[in-house]
Amino acid sequence: MLRTPAMIAIAIGALVVTATPAVAAKPPTGVVDAIQRDLGISEKQALARLANEARGNQAAPGLRKKLGDSYAGTWYEGPESALVVATTNAADSAAITREGARARVVPRTLAQLTAAKESLDKAAPPATVHSWSVSVADNTVTVTASDLDAARTWIADAGVDAGSVKLEQSAERPKLFYDIRGGDAYYIPAAGSRCSIGFAARRGSQVGYTTAGHCGRNGQATEGYNRVAQGTFEISSFPGNDYAWVATNSDWTAPGVVNGYSAGILPVRGATVTQPGGSVCRSGSTTQWHCGTVSALNTTVNYAEGTVSGLTRTNVCAEGGDSGGSFISGDQAQGMTSGGSGNCSIGGTTYFQPIGEIISAGGLTLVTSGGGDPDPPTGCAAYEDTRTGSLSSGQSTYQPDGSYYQSTTSGTHAGCLDAPDSTDFDLYLQKWNGSSWTIVARGDSPNADETVSYNGTAGYYRYRVHAYSGSGSYTMGLNRP
Numbered sequence: 001m002l003r004t005p006a007m008i009a010i011a012i013g014a015l016v017v018t019a020t021p022a023v024a025a026k027p028p029t030g031v032v033d034a035i036q037r038d039l040g041i042s043e044k045q046a047l048a049r050l051a052n053e054a055r056g057n058q059a060a061p062g063l064r065k066k067l068g069d070s071y072a073g074t075w076y077e078g079p080e081s082a083l084v085v086a087t088t089n090a091a092d093s094a095a096i097t098r099e100g101a102r103a104r105v106v107p108r109t110l111a112q113l114t115a116a117k118e119s120l121d122k123a124a125p126p127a128t129v130h131s132w133s134v135s136v137a138d139n140t141v142t143v144t145a146s147d148l149d150a151a152r153t154w155i156a157d158a159g160v161d162a163g164s165v166k167l168e169q170s171a172e173r174p175k176l177f178y179d180i181r182g183g184d185a186y187y188i189p190a191a192g193s194r195c196s197i198g199f200a201a202r203r204g205s206q207v208g209y210t211t212a213g214h215c216g217r218n219g220q221a222t223e224g225y226n227r228v229a230q231g232t233f234e235i236s237s238f239p240g241n242d243y244a245w246v247a248t249n250s251d252w253t254a255p256g257v258v259n260g261y262s263a264g265i266l267p268v269r270g271a272t273v274t275q276p277g278g279s280v281c282r283s284g285s286t287t288q289w290h291c292g293t294v295s296a297l298n299t300t301v302n303y304a305e306g307t308v309s310g311l312t313r314t315n316v317c318a319e320g321g322d323s324g325g326s327f328i329s330g331d332q333a334q335g336m337t338s339g340g341s342g343n344c345s346i347g348g349t350t351y352f353q354p355i356g357e358i359i360s361a362g363g364l365t366l367v368t369s370g371g372g373d374p375d376p377p378t379g380c381a382a383y384e385d386t387r388t389g390s391l392s393s394g395q396s397t398y399q400p401d402g403s404y405y406q407s408t409t410s411g412t413h414a415g416c417l418d419a420p421d422s423t424d425f426d427l428y429l430q431k432w433n434g435s436s437w438t439i440v441a442r443g444d445s446p447n448a449d450e451t452v453s454y455n456g457t458a459g460y461y462r463y464r465v466h467a468y469s470g471s472g473s474y475t476m477g478l479n480r481p
Contacts, residue, residue, distance in 0.1 A: 027047070027050055027330075028260070028263050028264050028266065029263075030260060030261075030262040030263025030264055030289070031050075031260070031263045031266070031281065031291075032046045032047060032050075033262070033263075034262065034263060034281060034289055034290065034291045035049065035050070035279055035281075035291045037291075038290060038291040038292055038316075039079070039279070039291065039292070039293070041079045042079075045079045045080050048080040048081075049079065049080050049081040049279055050279065050330060052076070052080055052081045052082070052083065053076060053081045053274060053275075053278045053279055053329065053330065054330050055083075055100075056074075056076065056081065056083035056101070056275065056278075057272050057273070057274055057275065057278070057329075057330075057332070058272070058422055058469070058470075059083065059099055059100070059101070060074045060083070060085075060275055060469075061424050061446065061468050061469035062099075062424060062446030063085050063096065063099055063101065065424075065444070065446050065468075066095060066446070067085070067087050067089075067092050067095075067096075069109065069111070070087045070088045070089035070092055070109060071085075071086075071087060071109065071110055071111075072086035072087055072088055072104075072106045072108065072109050072110050072113075072136065072139065073085075073086045073110045073113075073134070073136025073137075073139075073276070074086070074101075074136065074275045074276075075136050075137045075275050075276035075277040075278075076275060076276070076277030076278045076293075077102075077137070077277055081277065081278060081279065082101075082102055083100065083101040083102065083275075084101060084102045084103075084104055084137070084277075085099075085101045085102070085103060085104070086103075086104040086105070086106045086110075086136060086139065087103065087104070087105060087106070088105070088106060088107065088108065088109050089105075090105045093105065106139040107139065108139050108140075108164060110134070110136065112164070113134045113136075113139070113140070113141055113164065114134060114298070116141050116160045116161065116164050116165070117132060117133065117134050117141045117298070117300070119158050119159055119160050120132050120141065120143070120154075120155070120158050120160060120300070121300050121309055122158070123154060123157060123158035125154055125302045125307070126147070126150045126151075126154055127173070127302070127304075128145050128146045128147035128150050128151070129143065129144075129145045129147075129150070129151050129154060129302055130144045130145055130146070130170045130173055130174055130301070130302060130341075131143070131144045131170075131174065131299055131300065131301045131302065131313065131351070132144070132299065132300050133295075133296035133297070133298060133299030133300065133313055134296060134297070134298060135166065135276075135295075135296050136276055136296075137276060137277065138166055140164055140165060140166040141160070141164055141165050141166070142165075142166045142167075142168060142296065143155065143165055143166070143167050143168065144168045144169075144170035145167065145168075145169070145170055146169070146170055146171065146173070148167050148169065151167055152167070170341075171341075173304065173341065174301055174302075174303055174339050174340055174341050174349070174351065183196050183197060183198075183258055183259045183283040183284060183285065183325040183326050184196065184197045184224075184225055184259055184285075185197075185224075185225045185285055186211075186222050186223065186224055186225065186230060186246075187222065187223040187224075187227065188215065188216045188220055188221075188222055189221065189223060190220050190221065191216060191220065193215070195211055195212060195215035195216070195323050195324035196211065196212075196284055196285065196322065196323060196324040196325030196326075196337065197209045197210075197211060197324065197325065197326075198210040198211045198212075198324055198325060198326050198335070198336035198337075198355070199256075199258070199268060199326055199333050199336075199355060199366060199367070200254035200255065200256055200257075200268075200366075200367035201245065201254075201358075201359065201362075201364040201365060201366050201367055202254070202364065202365050202367055203234075203245070203247070203362060203363055203364050203365075206247050207247075207248055207252070207253070207254045207367070208231060208234070208245050208246050208247040208248050208254070209245070209246055209248065209254065210243065210244065210245055210336055210355060210358055210364075211243075211244050211245075211246060211324035211336055212238070212242050212243070212244060212323050212324035212336050212337065212338055212353065213236050213237045213238030213241055213242045213243045213244045213353070214238040214239075214242055214305065214323070214338075214339075215244060215323060215324050216233045216236060216244060216246075217233060217236050218233050218234065218235070218236050219232065219233060220232070220233045222246055224252065228251065229249065229251070230246070230248055230249065230251075230252055231246045231247050231248035231249055231252070232246065232247055233245075233246055234246070234247045235358065235361075235362045237358075237361075238305075238306070238308070239303065239305060239306025239307055239308050240306070240307070240308060240309065241308060241309075241310065241353065241357065241358075242308045242311070242336075242338040242339075242353045243336065243353045243357060243358040243361075244324075244358075245358060245362050245364060254367050255367070255369070256268040256269075256366070256367040256368040256369040257369060258283055258326045258328055259283055260281075260283055260289050261283065261288040261289040262288065262289050263281075263289050266328070266331070267331055267368075267369030268328070268331060268332075268333050268366070268367070268368050268369055269331040269332065269368050269369055270331070270332050270333070270366075270368065270393075270470065270471045270472070271332055271333045271334075271355055271356060271359070271366055271392050271393050271471050272332045272393055272469060272470055272471070273297075273332075273334070273354070273356070273393060273394075273469075274294055274329040274330075274332065274334060275294070275297075276294050276295065276296055276297060277293055277294065278293060278294050278329060279291060279292075279293055279329060279330075280292060280293065280294050280314055280316060280327055280328070280329045280334055281316070281327070281328055281329070282314075282316045282318060282322070282325065282326070282327050282328075282337060282350065282352075283325050283326050283328075284318060284319075284321060284322030284323075284325045284337065285321060285322070285325075286318075286319045286320065286321030286322050287317065287318060287319050287321075287322055287343075287344045290316050290317050290318070290344060291316060292314050292315040292316035292317070293314065293315055293316075294312060294313070294314050294329075295313040295314055295315055295349075296312070296313045297312050297354075298310055298311075298312075299311045299312065299313040299351060301338070301339065301351050303339060308338065308351075308353075310353070310354065310357060311338055311351040311352060311353055311354075312327075312334065312335060312351065312352050312353075312354055313349060313351055314327070314349070314350050314351070314352065315347070315348075315349060315350075316350050317342060317343060317344035317347055317348050317350065318337060318340055318343075318344070318348065318350040319343045319344060322337050322350075323337050323338070323339070324336050324337055325337045327352040331369075333355050333366060334352065334354065334355065335352035335353050335354040335355045336352055336353050336355065337350060337351075337352050338350075338351045338352055338353050339351055355392075356392055356393055356394040356395070359392040359395060360392065360394060360395040360396075364392075365390050365392070366392055366471065380416035380417065380418045380475050380476060380477030381475075381477070382477070383414070383416055383477025383478055383479055384477075384478070384479045384480070385400070385477065385478050385479070385480070386475055386476065386477045386478075387399045387400055387401065387475070387476045387478075388473065388474065388475050388476075389465065389473070389474055389476070390471075390472065390473045390474070391425070391465065391466075391467035391471065391472070391474065392467060392471040393467050393468075393469050393470055393471050394467060394468075395466075395467050396464055396465065396466040396467070397464075397465050398462050398463065398464055398465075399462070399463045399465060399476050399478070400462075400463075400478070403462065404432070404460050404461060404462035405460070405461055405462070405480060406459070406460050406461075407456070407458050407459060407460075407461060407480055407481050408458050409458055409481050410455075410456065410457045410458060410481065411455070411456070411480075411481025412453060412454070412455050412456075412479070412481060413429055413441070413452075413453070413454045413455075413456055413461060413478070413479070413480060413481065414451070414452070414453045414454075414478065414479040415427055415429055415441075415443070415450075415451065415452045415453075415463050415476065415477070415478050415479075416449075416450075416451050416476065416477035416478070417443065417449060417450040417451070417465060417474060417475075417476050418448075418449050418474060418475045418476075418477075419448040419449060419467075419470075419472065419474040420448060420470065420471075420472035420473065420474070421448055422448070422470060423448045423467065423469060423470025423471070423472060424446050424447065424448065424467075424468040424469045424470060425448055425449075425450065425465065425466065425467050425468065425470070425474055426442070426443060426444040426450060426465075426466045426468050427442070427443040427444075427450040427451075427452055427463060427464070427465060427466075427476070428441070428442045428443075428444070428452075428463065428464040428466070429441040429442070429452050429454050429461060429462075429463055430461065430462050430463070430464060431456065431459055431460065431461050432459060432460040432461075437462065440454050440456060441453065441454035444468075446468075448470075456481075461480075463476065463478065
């Protein structure tokens with residue numbers, strides 16, 4: 001699970017692919033070499049692939065917003081990762097191609113496929129069904145199973161249209177990776193086991209790290225790779241999820257880096273999610289540094305120990321001893337190794353728990369290279385009242401101060417949001433209607449900065465700040481009547 005540093009501008013014939021601001025440096029030779037080796041492509045293709053994915057990952061959220069209800073998914077294809085965007089409305093094709101992506105017209109929207117998958121999530125699967133996920137490239141829900149007839153019966157009982165499902169024969173049942181030494185090993189003495197550190201993350205001023213939930217329970221102590229007392233599990237969720245967070249003691253520091261073995265020590269600079277077909281690499285002490293591609297997001301996996309939802313499926317190989325360690329794309333944290341099947345001799349499938357869920361659920365902040373977050377931007381300083389904060393992709397918070405305010409008169413409510421460049425943060429003004437919060441004004445363009453204005457009556461109001469894509473510190477300004 002190692003992070004590759006940033007992307008560079010690469011000339012391909014007459015085409016120049018320019019890196020996004022989030023990825024600024026040339027990838028380490030070890031990263032490029034591993035992608036060449038594991039994907040079977042040339043150095044030129046590997047460099048182009050990394051640059052195209054860095055640019056495409058930034059463009060994907062804006063395209064999803066633009067297409068709205070007709071959006072059917074985004075993925076990469078080809079050795080150099082051409083960005084593909086699917087829609088059910090052929091009239092969207094021109095808008096997609098204008099953004100430099102390939103348009104694909106398909107029969108089902110992403111919302112329809114997600115609804116079908118959620119129906120399967122609610123139905124108890126037979127042991128011979130191994131996993132299921134939305135495959136945007138196939139425009140289906142893909143189900144892997146060793147007994148396809150049993151899978152068909154389960155699908156029918158769940159009330160899911162068989163035409164929207166693609167069945168794949170699976171020879172091995174996924175299993176958890178126990179007794180491991182990950183990117184950096186740590187030990188759980190009470191369990192007699194060891195797992196791998198995922199990514200440094202803090203809760204407030206408390207430093208710690210993410211890992212797999214099946215590695216330990218809340219309250220269990222950990223020791224580091226050197227068998228020195230290290231910390232305690234304070235968040236652990238498995239099954240259902242497979243994430244955990246360990247709070248470390250003052251003897252341990254948490255730089256925002258990943259051990260990439262042959263690729264060197266790699267920086268972590270954010271947590272932008274890569275799309276299906278995009279490159280991803282994994283670090284673990286058993287099999288060290290291996291790369292592959294993302295097969296599907298939001299996969300539900302039926303482990304013998306329990307079902308886990310929301311995992312990302314990849315074709316990166318892994319073996320026992322790799323659990324909990326880092327999955328990384330470019331220099332963007334993706335998640336922590338959960339489980340899988342196969343090995344690094346014959347290949348296999350590995351699932352990881354996306355990091356965004358524990359960052360949001362645990363109120364954590366990803367520690368990036370340099371040891372902390374940059375100072376919040378100052379573009380809203382002219383407002384009467386300002387607040388600052390930090391969000392990871394997909395996370396939300398409420399202002400002011402996680403609560404609301406009361407307006408006793410009618411007048412104008414004005415809000416300003418200044419977020420880091422190359423992110424897409426949104427701002428929503430909500431009013432209490434007596435039973436729920438309703439949105440009365442919104443700033444949800446595909447940009448980092450937003451403003452809203454609303455002429456309202458007396459009542460209770462609050463702002464929701466949402467990181468649609470990208471991560472970092474923000475400043476919010478607000479004027480009240």
